[in-house]
Amino acid sequence: MAVRRGPVAGRRDPGKQRILGMTIGMLAAFVLLVGQLWYLQVLEGARLQELSDKNRIRVRPAAAPRGVLFDRNGLPLVDNRPAFTLSLIPREIDNREKVLGRLSVLLKMPYLELDDALGRVSSDSLMPVRVRRGLTLVEVARVEEWKLELPGVIVEVEPQRLYPTSRFAAHLLGYVREANDEQLKQGRYRRGDMVGQSGLERLLDQYLRGSDGGERIEVDAMGRPIRVIQHTEPNPGAQVVTTVDRRIQEAAERAMEGHAGAVVVMDPRDGDVLAMVSTPAFALDQFTGTIGRAAWVQLVRDPSHPMLNRTVQSQYAPGSVFKIVVAAAGLQETTLTPVDRVYCNGQFHLGNWTFNDWKEGGHGTVDLHRAIVQSCNVYFYQAGLKIGIDTIARYAKAFGLGAPTGIDLPGEKVGLIPGLHRGKRWSYSGDTVNLSIGQGALLVTPMQVARMMSAVANGGVLFKPRLVQRVERADGQLLYSDPGLVNGHLALSPMVWAFLKQSLLDVVNEGTGAEARIPGIDIAGKTGTAQMIANSRAERGQDHAWFASFAPVQDPQYVVVVLVERGGKGGHIAAPIARQIYNAIFLEKVASAGVSG
Amino acid sequence: MFYIDRRLLENVDWLLLATAGGALSLGALTLANLTVSRAAGGLVLRQLLWIGIGAVALVIVASFDYRTLVRAAPVFYLLGILGLVAVFAIGRSVSGARRWIPVGPFTVQPAELFKLAFVLMIVWVLTSRWAQPVGKAALGLAAAVFAVPFVLIVKQPDLGTALVLLPVLALLLVGAGIRLRLLGGLGLAGLSVMPLVWFVLKDYQRERFLVYLDPYRDPLGTAYNVIQAKIAIGSGQLLGKGIAGATQSRLAFLPERHTDFIFAVFAETWGFVGCLLLIVCYAILVTRGFEIAATAREPLGRLVAIGATALLATQTLVNLGMVTGLLPIVGIPLPMMSYGGSSMMVSMMALGLLLSVRMRQFA
Numbered sequence: 017m018a019v020r021r022g023p024v025a026g027r028r029d030p031g032k033q034r035i036l037g038m039t040i041g042m043l044a045a046f047v048l049l050v051g052q053l054w055y056l057q058v059l060e061g062a063r064l065q066e067l068s069d070k071n072r073i074r075v076r077p078a079a080a081p082r083g084v085l086f087d088r089n090g091l092p093l094v095d096n097r098p099a100f101t102l103s104l105i106p107r108e109i110d111n112r113e114k115v116l117g118r119l120s121v122l123l124k125m126p127y128l129e130l131d132d133a134l135g136r137v138s139s140d141s142l143m144p145v146r147v148r149r150g151l152t153l154v155e156v157a158r159v160e161e162w163k164l165e166l167p168g169v170i171v172e173v174e175p176q177r178l179y180p181t182s183r184f185a186a187h188l189l190g191y192v193r194e195a196n197d198e199q200l201k202q203g204r205y206r207r208g209d210m211v212g213q214s215g216l217e218r219l220l221d222q223y224l225r226g227s228d229g230g231e232r233i234e235v236d237a238m239g240r241p242i243r244v245i246q247h248t249e250p251n252p253g254a255q256v257v258t259t260v261d262r263r264i265q266e267a268a269e270r271a272m273e274g275h276a277g278a279v280v281v282m283d284p285r286d287g288d289v290l291a292m293v294s295t296p297a298f299a300l301d302q303f304t305g306t307i308g309r310a311a312w313v314q315l316v317r318d319p320s321h322p323m324l325n326r327t328v329q330s331q332y333a334p335g336s337v338f339k340i341v342v343a344a345a346g347l348q349e350t351t352l353t354p355v356d357r358v359y360c361n362g363q364f365h366l367g368n369w370t371f372n373d374w375k376e377g378g379h380g381t382v383d384l385h386r387a388i389v390q391s392c393n394v395y396f397y398q399a400g401l402k403i404g405i406d407t408i409a410r411y412a413k414a415f416g417l418g419a420p421t422g423i424d425l426p427g428e429k430v431g432l433i434p435g436l437h438r439g440k441r442w443s444y445s446g447d448t449v450n451l452s453i454g455q456g457a458l459l460v461t462p463m464q465v466a467r468m469m470s471a472v473a474n475g476g477v478l479f480k481p482r483l484v485q486r487v488e489r490a491d492g493q494l495l496y497s498d499p500g501l502v503n504g505h506l507a508l509s510p511m512v513w514a515f516l517k518q519s520l521l522d523v524v525n526e527g528t529g530a531e532a533r534i535p536g537i538d539i540a541g542k543t544g545t546a547q548m549i550a551n552s553r554a555e556r557g558q559d560h561a562w563f564a565s566f567a568p569v570q571d572p573q574y575v576v577v578v579l580v581e582r583g584g585k586g587g588h589i590a591a592p593i594a595r596q597i598y599n600a601i602f603l604e605k606v607a608s609a610g611v612s613g
Numbered sequence: 614m615f616y617i618d619r620r621l622l623e624n625v626d627w628l629l630l631a632t633a634g635g636a637l638s639l640g641a642l643t644l645a646n647l648t649v650s651r652a653a654g655g656l657v658l659r660q661l662l663w664i665g666i667g668a669v670a671l672v673i674v675a676s677f678d679y680r681t682l683v684r685a686a687p688v689f690y691l692l693g694i695l696g697l698v699a700v701f702a703i704g705r706s707v708s709g710a711r712r713w714i715p716v717g718p719f720t721v722q723p724a725e726l727f728k729l730a731f732v733l734m735i736v737w738v739l740t741s742r743w744a745q746p747v748g749k750a751a752l753g754l755a756a757a758v759f760a761v762p763f764v765l766i767v768k769q770p771d772l773g774t775a776l777v778l779l780p781v782l783a784l785l786l787v788g789a790g791i792r793l794r795l796l797g798g799l800g801l802a803g804l805s806v807m808p809l810v811w812f813v814l815k816d817y818q819r820e821r822f823l824v825y826l827d828p829y830r831d832p833l834g835t836a837y838n839v840i841q842a843k844i845a846i847g848s849g850q851l852l853g854k855g856i857a858g859a860t861q862s863r864l865a866f867l868p869e870r871h872t873d874f875i876f877a878v879f880a881e882t883w884g885f886v887g888c889l890l891l892i893v894c895y896a897i898l899v900t901r902g903f904e905i906a907a908t909a910r911e912p913l914g915r916l917v918a919i920g921a922t923a924l925l926a927t928q929t930l931v932n933l934g935m936v937t938g939l940l941p942i943v944g945i946p947l948p949m950m951s952y953g954g955s956s957m958m959v960s961m962m963a964l965g966l967l968l969s970v971r972m973r974q975f976a
Binding site: 045050054 | 787788848851880896907915
């Protein structure tokens with residue numbers, strides 16, 4: 017092919033200049049590239065390095081199961097079950113608005129709630145933020161379905177508290193709930209952590225919580241795991257052996273059904289709390305998920321105060337139960353003798369005041385034994401005046417009233433002994449009269465009464481009520497143990513103890529506590545009917561009903577104290593409840609022993 | 614014709630070959646890194662094979678007198694157009710684009726090979742008597758020669774390759790002495806119709822352009838490449854992560870990492886320092902190419918050298934610009950580094966043309 021090539025340009029050859037221009041242009045482009053590389057690799061390098069790590073590292077947390085609480089016989093009081101929890105891993109979320117928006121639509125959660133939860137942690141954090149507990153299977157499926165569109169959103173399997181029944185031993189065990197703002201401020205917890213908020217769960221939280229484990233996995237672009245970079249086993253919380261007897265606790269709760277009040281069952285030999293019931297109780301399991309604000313407010317504002325642990329946080333006038341203290345004081349100080357008699361016509365006059373006996377027409381001629389058995393007020397009005405307010409107060413204090421029992425539960429109330437804590441000189445005899453039958457300003461908690469009855473049963477030793485025997489790790493290592501503690505002693509003559517025991521036995525056998533009687537078992541007890549307001553009537557259900565007791569009298573092993581708020585007369589309301597509990601303790605024990613033996 | 618005289622051998626440009634060799638070996642090394650953990654080590658072997666074949670092609674092209682090649686340009690050009698048409702008839706479709714035709718055990722990308730024929734053809738046109746002096750007439754002829762393959766390639770669709778032809782054409786026109794005003798006016802006219810081009814673009818091409826403007830527009834879709842490439846390059850930092858540490862590449866976060874995005878792999882592995890070395894290699898190569906053009910004995914040699922250099926330089930710069938996020942994504946391989954036979958052959962033969970001009974500048 018013939019091609020004629022002509023000269024390039026007629027002008028003075030500008031070719032070299034043009035080529036120089038091209039070269040410079042190209043080199044400038046290369047310099048620009050180097051600049052971009054400098055920007056990416058040196059200036060932005062660290063940030064992009066992080067993004068590259070984020071690309072390849074995924075965190076899969078494994079939540080530690082909370083420690084299990086056992087009763088004294090090794091039966092579980094609370095257990096764990098796996099539950100689904102929705103968690104966000106801030107660092108893996110690339111587009112916050114988009115991911116949260118989608119999630120909020122999928123699960124019908126308020127966007128602001130999600131945004132708020134995420135806003136409280138660093139957006140670089142690899143630790144999961146748990147935003148919603150107790151997902152249903154449908155919700156889990158929905159999240160998994162959209163998984164690819166929801167980077168940084170994971171569904172964790174997190175062990176959650178499982179309660180035998182939703183209200184079982186609610187106040188004793190306590191509830192577990194996400195850490196509140198105040199707890200977060202202390203810095204010991206992270207947002208979304210489940211923290212024991214009351215009862216033993218709170219007391220032993222540091223042992224029960226364990227530590228979460230998890231995996232850091234290197235993944236490829238498709239999210240397929242390539243290798244595990246780091247693997248940490250979750251460290252389960254330590255297990256707790258309590259002093260509680262699940263069987264007795266259950267029986268006591270059954271017996272209290274329908275009543276508001278408290279039951280304490282205690283071993284008088286060592287102060288072990290065998291059962292602790294406060295009714296009405298709250299549902300423990302409503303906290304395991306994410307409790308709504310409205311539900312929480314409703315619970316706190318409930319006029320029946322289900323959150324209150326009435327065994328230690330409520331104070332009541334002890335009523336006639338206090339007569340034990342007055343009798344002990346009078347006998348020990350020899351102000352009273354068993355043979356002194358008083359005629360009771362049902363009324364007692366002091367100045368312009370008239371004090372009535374609970375029984376119209378009175379009890380006739382009574383001695384101390386009979387006054388206890390029949391719970392004669394008139395006798396004790398006179399006895400109280402004779403003994404004197406200071407002495408009664410001193411003995412009340414010696415029996416552990418008006419002072420904390422030292423139990424390891426938060427918020428214990430102290431009670432009040434009027435003679436000890438007065439602001440001015442005690443001058444009104446009328447108050448002394450009221451005090452001598454356990455009325456007036458005198459206030460006690462059911463736990464204090466149980467401790468007092470234990471002292472009567474064991475001859476004067478006041479134990480700190482014990483709830484926890486020991487805390488041990490799964491491998492058996494002991495983390496904590498409570499050997500028990502004597503924090504008071506009351507020295508009375510053996511004659512006085514014997515007299516009190518005999519009288520209290522007769523209260524059940526032939527007196528006001530007859531409704532607690534179980535043939536074949538010697539139960540000693542004292543009824544009480546505490547007036548809430550002046551001149552209230554037990555029949556109208558305005559009085560608190562007490563029954564404080566122990567059994568068997570010869571070798572006391574169980575103290576049972578029952579309080580029913582606005583129950584009416586102690587003998588009619590509280591005593592039968594105690595009887596039911598004793599039934600469970602003795603008869604069912606015999607039955608089960610028979611079966612196993 | 615195959616006779617290579619001693620004098621020619623004495624004028625072989627070793628600097629050019631050394632820089633090209635540097636880029637080639639760095640490319641092969643990077644590919645080897647990528648495949649070290651996988652069974653498909655065959656990739657490296659194939660690339661080495663292509664380098665070998667390419668080297669032979671280089672020697673053959675260099676041994677020809679470039680004047681002979683330019684004289685035969687219309688034949689190459691017609692063959693090339695035939696190949697481009699064949700793509701539509703017997704082409705193999707890969708991810709929505711028909712770019713390859715099977716030839717024996719290989720597949721050939723006619724558009725790649727056509728680039729060389731294009732350069733020669735334009736040189737042929739510009740040095741033909743009809744084009745003298747290089748003015749509007751030459752421009753019209755060149756435009757016709759450009760338009761046919763451009764449309765064919767765009768239809769494949771392979772916008773990137775088609776667009777690369779444009780700066781090559783422009784540089785050849787400049788080198789041929791066209792009045793800059795004329796070219797500048799044309800450029801401005803072209804820019805003014807750019808908005809219209811928007812309507813001709815396919816959806817994915819529009820999306821690529823939008824992503825270029827805003828990479829986070831669609832981080833898991835179109836922008837994925839851009840973002841992952843930036844992460845890979847940036848995370849290399851100053852000194853690189855080393856062969857084992859290049860997680861972006863090794864864990865397959867980076868798409869197209871053997872081919873168009875191989876520079877990102879290299880950057881992640883060797884860091885800024887390594888990149889600087891590589892870019893210096895390319896810059897020397899391009900500078901040397903233009904120097905060969907400047908010192909060519911006559912205008913035809915000059916134009917051939919400009920065309921070959923422009924081809925290599927444009928592809929290199931567009932590829933690097935795209936991988937580093939300076940330019941929109943257009944699928945263009947990095948000469949001498951990206952995996953792929955057709956691209957390798959073209960790069961080697963372009964080098965061969967440069968050598969051919971160089972060796973004969975004193976003859």
